[in-house]
Amino acid sequence: xxxxxxxxxxxxxxxxxxxxxxxxxxxxxxxxxxxxxxxxxxxxxxxxxxxxxxxxxxxxxxxxxxxxxxxxxxxxxxxxxxxxxxxxxxxxxxxxxxxxxxxxxxxxxxxxxxxxxxxxxxxxxxxxxxxxxxxxxxxxxxxxxxxxxxxxxxxxxxxxxxxxxxxxxxxxxxxxxxxxxxxxxxxxxxxxxxxxxxxxxxxxxxxxxxxxxxxxxxxxxxxxxxxxxxxxxxxxxxxxxxxxxxxxxxxxxxxxxxxxxxxxxxxxxxxxxxxxxxxxxxxxxxxxxxxxxxxxxxxxxxxxxxxxxxxxxxxxxxxxxxxxxxxxxxxxxxxxxxxxxxxxxxxxxxxxxxxxxxxxxxxxxxxxxxxxxxxxxxxxxxxxxxxxxxxxxxxxxxxxxxxxxxxxxxxxxxxxxxxxxxxxxxxxxxxxxxxxxxxxxxxxxxxxxxxxxxxxxxxxxxxxxxxxxxxxxxxxxxxxxxxxxxxxxxxxxxxxxxxxxxxxxxxxxxx
Numbered sequence: 001x002x003x004x005x006x007x008x009x010x011x012x013x014x015x016x017x018x019x020x021x022x023x024x025x026x027x028x029x030x031x032x033x034x035x036x037x038x039x040x041x042x043x044x045x046x047x048x049x050x051x052x053x054x055x056x057x058x059x060x061x062x063x064x065x066x067x068x069x070x071x072x073x074x075x076x077x078x079x080x081x082x083x084x085x086x087x088x089x090x091x092x093x094x095x096x097x098x099x100x101x102x103x104x105x106x107x108x109x110x111x112x113x114x115x116x117x118x119x120x121x122x123x124x125x126x127x128x129x130x131x132x133x134x135x136x137x138x139x140x141x142x143x144x145x146x147x148x149x150x151x152x153x154x155x156x157x158x159x160x161x162x163x164x165x166x167x168x169x170x171x172x173x174x175x176x177x178x179x180x181x182x183x184x185x186x187x188x189x190x191x192x193x194x195x196x197x198x199x200x201x202x203x204x205x206x207x208x209x210x211x212x213x214x215x216x217x218x219x220x221x222x223x224x225x226x227x228x229x230x231x232x233x234x235x236x237x238x239x240x241x242x243x244x245x246x247x248x249x250x251x252x253x254x255x256x257x258x259x260x261x262x263x264x265x266x267x268x269x270x271x272x273x274x275x276x277x278x279x280x281x282x283x284x285x286x287x288x289x290x291x292x293x294x295x296x297x298x299x300x301x302x303x304x305x306x307x308x309x310x311x312x313x314x315x316x317x318x319x320x321x322x323x324x325x326x327x328x329x330x331x332x333x334x335x336x337x338x339x340x341x342x343x344x345x346x347x348x349x350x351x352x353x354x355x356x357x358x359x360x361x362x363x364x365x366x367x368x369x370x371x372x373x374x375x376x377x378x379x380x381x382x383x384x385x386x387x388x389x390x391x392x393x394x395x396x397x398x399x400x401x402x403x404x405x406x407x408x409x410x411x412x413x414x415x416x417x418x419x420x421x422x423x424x425x426x427x428x429x430x431x432x433x434x435x436x437x438x439x440x441x442x443x444x445x446x447x448x449x450x451x452x453x454x455x456x457x458x459x460x461x462x463x464x465x466x467x468x469x470x471x472x473x474x475x476x477x478x479x480x481x482x483x484x485x486x487x488x489x490x491x492x493x494x495x496x497x498x499x500x501x502x503x504x505x506x507x508x509x510x511x
Contacts, residue, residue: 008175015168033083043072093146108132197221350378357392370409381493399430429488437481
């Protein structure tokens with residue numbers, strides 16, 4: 001089939017090339033040559049007419065056709081020579097006309113013009129004009145010969161083109177017939193060599209699939225089909241072996257399932273105990289810390305006059321350490337409870353939880369002179385109102401706390417649909433001290449701080465808590481490295497799904 005296609009393509013391309021060449025020869029050579037031939041003849045006729053008119057009228061204006069005809073003759077002759085140079089007969093006709101025209105001009109045209117300008121009698125001029133006319137008749141004869149030869153050449157070119165077109169059509173028809181015969185032969189060959197063995201393989205494979213795992217699959221047909229049959233037979237052996245292994249493994253899994261159920265019960269009991277332990281541990285840890293802080297303060301109050309500055313400083317260190325330990329314990333408990341306690345999933349208006357967070361931060365905002373810019377309307381998301389309030393409170397609180405010392409805090413909150421179309425993107429931007437882009441991931445790790453405790457208070461859990469809350473709600477949070485001033489943190493939350501439309505009474509009745 002490949003040889004047939006390649007051979008037909010080569011023959012067809014050759015015939016098409018020859019047909020195109022013949023067509024181009026007619027269009028680009030013979031047709032323009034015929035036009036130039038008529039222009040050449042008209043130019044010579046105009047010369048003869050101009051000479052006779054000038055001799056009779058003795059006025060220079062009558063020489064214009066002769067002068068224009070000479071220029072047109074040269075252009076047409078050169079163009080015609082470039083077009084018919086490949087045909088010796090047409091080239092000979094052109095040379096004969098050129099020579100006859102030169103002879104007529106040298107023997108009759110120019111002498112007549114010179115005598116007319118010299119003022120000779122009109123009777124003599126008439127005889128010379130008649131002699132010029134008889135000499136020009138020879139040119140007219142050559143015109144007829146040239147026209148006849150041009151017509152014969154065009155006719156031969158058309159006949160060659162028609163012959164090539166007929167040959168091309170016959171070859172194309174033969175190629176199509178040969179292609180159809182080859183396709184039929186290949187179809188019969190494929191059905192015998194491949195179809196039958198493939199059908200037998202399919203039938204045996206189906207019987208194995210129906211449960212006859214001991215049925216042997218025979219390999220027959222071409223090498224590729226035999227290889228497939230051998231692979232299927234190997235697969236059958238493997239399936240039988242795996243089936244036996246599966247049956248034994250199923251028994252083991254049954255036993256292990258019972259054990260896993262028992263372990264799950266034990267894990268639930270253990271988690272409940274751990275939660276109780278965390279609650280009790282937090283209170284038991286905070287009670288000694290409160291005692292340390294209280295007694296240190298009492299010690300300073302009662303014996304403050306007897307202590308020097310270093311002693312007072314030690315007491316301050318102890319009180320500050322106890323308070324920071326209490327804050328750290330509370331933050332750790334909050335961090336551990338995200339996703340485990342109060343995991344309420346309901347439609348939450350983000351505007352309301354933001355109002356609650358700003359109300360909790362009212363004192364800090366008033367003290368620092370912070371300005372919070374927010375949209376009038378915020379969308380609804382699905383989540384836990386308590387943890388989402390903590391999220392806003394931590395982000396806005398950080399924007400107020402890490403403010404620039406030379407200007408009042410300005411916090412800008414924005415909300416817009418995310419690119420994925422299934423969530424909203426919220427951003428909190430401020431004009432504070434900013435976070436370098438290289439710390440964009442470090443700030444969301446628990447206990448990671450970029451500043452000392454003497455510069456900014458805190459435990460290093462705030463942004464880690466924000467990340468856990470956002471990811472627990474199915475979103476993402478990240479630092480925007482774009483702003484050159486301040487910090488911009490963006491997070492996404494899933495969109496609240498639209499409620500399904502209730503059926504109309506007519507539809508309900510129909511249902």
